[in-house]
Structures are given as C-alpha cells and as structure tokens.
Amino acid sequence: METGKFFLFSPALFLLSIIVITISTNSWFYYNKASNNDNYSYYHIAYAAANADANGIKSFNVTIPKGSANPQVDITKLGPRQWYLPRQITVGVNDTITWTNNDTEAHTVTSGNGAGIESLVNNKRGTPNGVFDSGSFKPGQSWTHTFTKPGTYTYFCTIHPWMDGVVIVQGKAQNIPNYPAYASGARISKLPVYKFTTDGKIEAGLSWDPNVLLTGKEISFFVTFFDLANNKPNLLPYDFVLVQGGKQLQRIPSITQAGMNIQHHVFSNSGSISIRIENVGAVKSSDIQFDTIVFDNPTISSAAANQLAAAANKQSSNPFTVSYSTLVYIEYAVIIGIPAAVAVFVVFAYRYR
Numbered sequence: 437m438e439t440g441k442f443f444l445f446s447p448a449l450f451l452l453s454i455i456v457i458t459i460s461t462n463s464w465f466y467y468n469k470a471s472n473n474d475n476y477s478y479y480h481i482a483y484a485a486a487n488a489d490a491n492g493i494k495s496f497n498v499t500i501p502k503g504s505a506n507p508q509v510d511i512t513k514l515g516p517r518q519w520y521l522p523r524q525i526t527v528g529v530n531d532t533i534t535w536t537n538n539d540t541e542a543h544t545v546t547s548g549n550g551a552g553i554e555s556l557v558n559n560k561r562g563t564p565n566g567v568f569d570s571g572s573f574k575p576g577q578s579w580t581h582t583f584t585k586p587g588t589y590t591y592f593c594t595i596h597p598w599m600d601g602v603v604i605v606q607g608k609a610q611n612i613p614n615y616p617a618y619a620s621g622a623r624i625s626k627l628p629v630y631k632f633t634t635d636g637k638i639e640a641g642l643s644w645d646p647n648v649l650l651t652g653k654e655i656s657f658f659v660t661f662f663d664l665a666n667n668k669p670n671l672l673p674y675d676f677v678l679v680q681g682g683k684q685l686q687r688i689p690s691i692t693q694a695g696m697n698i699q700h701h702v703f704s705n706s707g708s709i710s711i712r713i714e715n716v717g718a719v720k721s722s723d724i725q726f727d728t729i730v731f732d733n734p735t736i737s738s739a740a741a742n743q744l745a746a747a748a749n750k751q752s753s754n755p756f757t758v759s760y761s762t763l764v765y766i767e768y769a770v771i772i773g774i775p776a777a778v779a780v781f782v783v784f785a786y787r788y789r
C-alpha cells in the first residue's frame with residue numbers, strides 16, 4: 437500500500453479502537469445489571485384488598501387450590517404454575533396471612549427454600565429455615581401467621597417441595613418520591629445536574645439510575661466532564677467519592693472514557709449522601725459535590741440490604757491503586773497502541789507479500 441493511502445486509512449482505525457475501548461469498558465456495567473434481576477419478578481403479585489382493623493392491622497388470605505398436590509396439573513392456568521394463590525403477596529408489619537387448604541391432601545406452609553419442580557425426579561426435600569412452620573394441615577383447615585418484621589420470606593410445602601411462595605413484609609411507611617431529590621427532599625427538576633470545578637475550567641455532569649435511590653439496590657452513577665477551555669468532552673482522571681453521615685463509603689480513582697464514566701454502588705443505609713468528584717485532572721482545588729438522598733427499600737429487610745451492599749461493593753473495590761498519570765498513560769497507550777500495531781502489520785503485509 438502506498439504511504440499516502442495508508443494515512444487516509446489510519447483515522448478510521450483510530451476511531452475504531454476508541455469505539456472498541458469504550459464498549460469493552462462499559463459492557464461490564466450491562467452484564468452486572470442483567471445478572472442483578474429481581475428473582476421474583478415473574479411471580480403474580482397480589483396486593484390483596486384487605487380490611488384493616490381498629491389498629492390498622494390487615495388480614496390477608498392465601499389459598500391452596502384443589503389439585504396442588506399434583507404437580508402435573510396446571511391448576512391455575514397462570515403460567516408459571518402457582519400452588520399457593522397468590523404465589524407472592526405483599527403485606528405490612530403486624531399484618532396477618534391466613535392460608536386455607538382447599539385441596540384434597542394435607543400441606544404445610546414452611547419458611548425456607550423449596551426444591552423446585554425437579555424434586556419430583558431428584559427427591560430433594562427443600563430447606564426449612566425455622567422462621568415459621570404451620571406443620572401439616574388437612575383439607576378444609578387453615579393456618580394463620582402474623583408477620584412482625586419487614587423482609588422477604590420464601591416458603592414451601594415440606595410434603596410437596598415443589599410448592600413454593602413468597603411473602604414480602606414492608607416496613608413503616610416512608611414518603612418515597614417518584615422523582616430524584618436533593619438531600620433536603622426537594623425535587624431535582626432534571627438529571628444530569630451540572631456543576632463547575634472551583635477553577636471554573638471543567639463542567640461536571642452527574643446523573644444516576646434508578647433516579648430514586650433505595651437501600652440494597654445497585655445504583656449506577658454517570659459522570660461526564662466538559663472541558664470549557666478546549667470546548668470538548670474530556671478524558672480526565674478523577675476520584676469518585678461517596679460520603680454518608682460524615683463517613684466515606686467509597687473512593688474510586690477513575691478516568692472518564694471519551695468524556696463519560698459509570699460508577700456503581702449499593703447502599704446499606706438510608707439518609708442523605710454526598711457524591712464528590714475530587715481531584716479532577718489531579719488538581720486539588722477542583723472538587724465538586726452533589727447531594728441526594730437514599731430511602732429504605734420497602735421490599736427487603738435492612739439485614740438483606742446490608743448483605744447485598746457488602747457483596748456488591750466488595751466486587752467493585754479496587755484491589756490495587758494506580759496513580760492518575762499511570763491511568764492516563766495506560767489509556768493513551770491503548771488508544772494509540774492498537775492502531776499503531778495494526779498499521780505496522782498492514783505496512784509489512786503489503787511490503788512483503
């Protein structure tokens with residue numbers, strides 16, 4: 437290939453390599469998101485209309501329909517099959533649920549994990565966890581239980597371990613908004629929010645998904661930088677810092693990919709938080725602070741939120757630290773290195789063919 441032609445070709449390679457780098461670094465985010473799906477999203481959710489008594493306590497009903505003992509029969513025609521109706525029910529703290537056996541065989545309501553439909557073949561029995569257990573109750577009989585603690589409780593039948601259900605107990609009522617909010621609770625009219633570095637040279641943008649932050653739920657923060665002096669998005673090093681209750685939760689030395697970067701965090705506690713973008717371009721005076729608020733997740737217990745947070749944040753913490761300049765060098769080395777290697781290969785391939 438003539439030298440002139442090659443140089444016409446090289447900007448395309450350069451562009452391609454930037455695209456490859458951006459996609460590869462950000463695809464991990466989508467992978468994480470996909471693997472974090474709610475296990476119970478496919479259940480038929482019932483917010484059963486129940487009347488409250490004088491103390492505001494409600495009574496709910498779950499039935500065990502006729503034919504539940506026979507796993508071959510799709511009795512409810514609801515797909516997925518349900519042996520407790522409804523299979524998932526959401527109640528409040530101190531509410532009661534009564535399970536009524538309308539089948540022709542005895543059943544149990546036992547907290548823990550069932551053994552799935554495969555238990556018909558593999559003879560597994562399921563694993564009780566001791567939170568509650570009705571024991572066996574006969575056709576026409578019922579069993580009532582009061583749920584005093586918020587949380588997600590899975591249960592099954594010890595006689596027919598493929599039969600399973602879940603009870604979600606919600607904690608005290610909170611005023612969870614349906615919009616992003618400042619630490620004060622005031623509405624953030626639009627995301628991303630923008631702020632300038634103290635030296636006025638860089639404009640940082642921050643948005644997050646989901647917009648309403650709940651404990652135990654992975655939040656993705658999108659950081660963008662715009663370099664006003666050069667009038668373009670910028671590849672810049674910075675520290676992503678999360679502070680809650682005066683305590684630093686997380687500090688991740690990072691670098692924006694083509695002007696944008698994604699950070700993840702799972703919060704274990706509710707309350708206001710500060711999202712700090714520090715040392716932008718390694719300049720100490722460039723810190724920016726955004727404020728918002730985390731709410732208690734009504735669908736999980738605080739213990740579950742703690743566990744989820746511990747597992748998720750451990751994954752994202754960096755086992756080794758790299759200086760800002762090293763990060764910049766690595767980034768540029770990859771951007772320049774890949775097209776350079778391809779170029780050398782192309783030149784040699786044409787010269788020695």
Ligand SMILES: [Cu+2]
Nearest residue numbers: 543593595596
């Ligand atoms: Cu049963």
